[in-house]
Amino acid sequence: MEYEEQKQLIVDTLKKKEKTKSKWYFSDLAKILDLKPREAKKIVTKMVEEEVLVFWSSGSTSMYGLKGAGKQSAAEHEEG
Amino acid sequence: MAKNKTPLLDQLESGPWPSFVSDMKQQAEARAKNENNVEYQIPVDVVDDLLGVLELSYVDGETHWKHGGIVGVFGYGGGVIGRYCDQPEMFPGVAHFHTMRVAQPGGKFYKTDYLRQLCDLWDFRGSGLTNMHGSTGDIILLGTTTPQLEEIFFELTHKMDQDLGGSGSNLRTPADCIGQARCEWACYDTQDLCYQLTIDYQDELHRPAFPYKFKFKFDGCPNCCVASIARADMAFVGTWKDDIRIDQDAVKAYVEGDVKPNGNAHAGRDWGPFDIAKEVLDLCPTECMRYENGKLEINNRECVRCMHCINVMPRALRPGVHGGLSILVGAKAPILDGAQMGSLLIPFVEVNKESGYEEIKNVIEPIWDWWMEEGKNRERLGELMKRKGFQALLEAVGVDAMPQHVSEPRHNPYIFWKEEEVPGGFEMDINAFRKRHLR
Incomplete structure (x- = not known):
């Protein structure tokens, strides 16, 4: 699968569940892509660089979300 | 005069030990006076409000911090921890109170001008409160606002030659003892190995893709001054091969x-x-x-x-002259299943600068691959080892079982053999068997 298709796959999957789930573990994304972690990381990192995905961190655990998705952005007076 | 009344916090100052409350009050006062005419980039009363929100938490018996957040510097998934107060109108000074982790210098060797520079930056763009050092060993800068993050990161990287540390599901800031710089017992150059692996594993340090945190710690000798054996998912403890x-x-x-x-x-x-x-x-x-x-x-x-x-x-x-290190894996603090000490995986490995520490990386990377594939979310390496068994770890790393892996004789008599481990496999010649054993 080409990068653009992989990106679309993640965006579509995350959007479909946006109302109930805004934060995803890295392993969830690897599962969506059906790739080994190292390969999936390259795609996910690129999507963060393109600002399609954002990191979320509790301090101890990191997760990923679509930029602007979820309550967090609004609640924290963040843009986007 | 303090902005917020803090009778419960005041009590903490009455004990015999130095109190963080006194330190915070001192800093609140210093910011209000501003004798050095600092152009504060975040609210002057940030520390007053921090005292206020802590007092409120003590009164209510619950926290007033929200859980995590989406902050960071561009491209980094760690190093910044979003902290937001859930009473921003009552305590506007700490509406945003993000933590920044800064990689500590190897062996924690500072020059005073470095510390001064760091503190000046933090007074200017943060609360001025620091935690030297966090349990991971890094420099923790407590409390700043979102717009300051990139500015601080620019100053750190461009003017101080300094990087952010690790947080979240990342490789955490690797920590080492002072090693051969000052200690005659160090069996290898801890600072060089720590620095080199920090540089080589930048991707793991800054872009989270692990199931959970992962800590490296480097001790030059078995005295274990950085307590790697008790705290690091992967501990590198100096040892020697020859005689004392x-x-x-x-x-x-x-x-x-x-x-x-x-x-x-x-x-x-x-x-x-x-x-x-x-x-x-x-x-x-x-x-x-x-x-x-x-x-x-x-x-x-x-x-x-x-x-x-x-x-x-x-x-x-x-210690002997033929130095190297032992690798222990799986130590952790007691969130699940209690605290766990590291288990010895590699009794001795040469510490070879010339090879770029290839022999050591050959152990690290298969462990990461195994943990990334098999580990559950928020499962530390030590917990995965417990769940899957030490044997699974040995297979993942490609290390044969050896006596040094055994801490005591087996109390469980069952051994599960795989077919490839048994000479001749599980197939047997039934006719030959029946010649020896009648039906």
Whole structure:
């Protein structure tokens, strides 16, 4: 699968569940892509660089979300 | 006059120990006075409001911090931890109160001008409150607002040659002891290995893709001054392959009282004359030492590197010259299943700068691959090892089981063999069997 298709796959999957789930573990994304972690990381990192995905961190655990998705952005007076 | 009344926090100052409350009040006052005319980039009363929100938490018996957040510097998934107060109108100074982690210098060697620069930056763009050092070992800058993050990151990287540390599901800021810079016991160059792996594993440090946190720690000798064996998912503990070096004249000097034991660390009280049998030989866990006719002998094959004899008689005994390190894996603090110490995986590996530490990386990377594929979300390596068994770890790393992996004889008599481990496999010639065993 080409990068653009992989990106679309993640965006579509995350959007479909946006109302109930805004934060995803890295392993969830690897599962969506059906790739080994190292390969999936390259795609996910690129999507963060393109600002399609954002990191979320509790301090101890990191997760990923679509930029602007979820309550967090609004609640924290963040843009986007 | 304090902005918020804090009767419960004030009580904490009444104990016999130094109090963080006093430190915070001092900082709140210093910011209000602003004797150095700093153009504060975040609210002047940030520390007052921090005291206020903490007092409120004590009154309510619950936290007023939200859980995590989406902050960071561009491209980094770690190093910044979003902290937001859930009472921003009551305490606007801490509406945003993000933490930044800064990679500490190797062995925590600072120059005062470095510290001054760091503190000036933090007074200017943050609360001025620091935590030196966090349990991971890094420099923790407490409390700033979102717009300041990139500015601070620029200053750190461009003017101080300094990077952010790790947080979240990342490789955390690797930590080391002072090593060969000042310590004669260091069996390898901890600072070089720590630095090199930090540089080589930048992707793991800054872009989270692990199931949970992962810590490297480097101890130059088995004294384990950074407690890697108890705290690091992967501990690199210096050791030696040959014999403990003995200076017999110096041993005699200890016995005759000419040199004080333990580097004279117990000088505060008269403990009587030094007794080598009571203070060294009888305390050797494997009883592998003897002192006869003025000569100390060590059965080095039995030595378990407890370091006791070397610590007591540092002038007489030194680690061997053939240094390297042992790798232990799976230590963690007690969130799930209680605290866990590291398990020995590699008893000895050469520390080879010239090869770019290839031999060590050949252990690290398969472990990461295994943990990334098999680990559940928020499962530490030590927990995965427990769930899957040490054997699964050995297979993942490609290391054969060896006596050093065994801490005690088996109390479980069952051994599960795989077909490839059994000579001839599981297939057998039934006719040959029946010749020996009648139906």
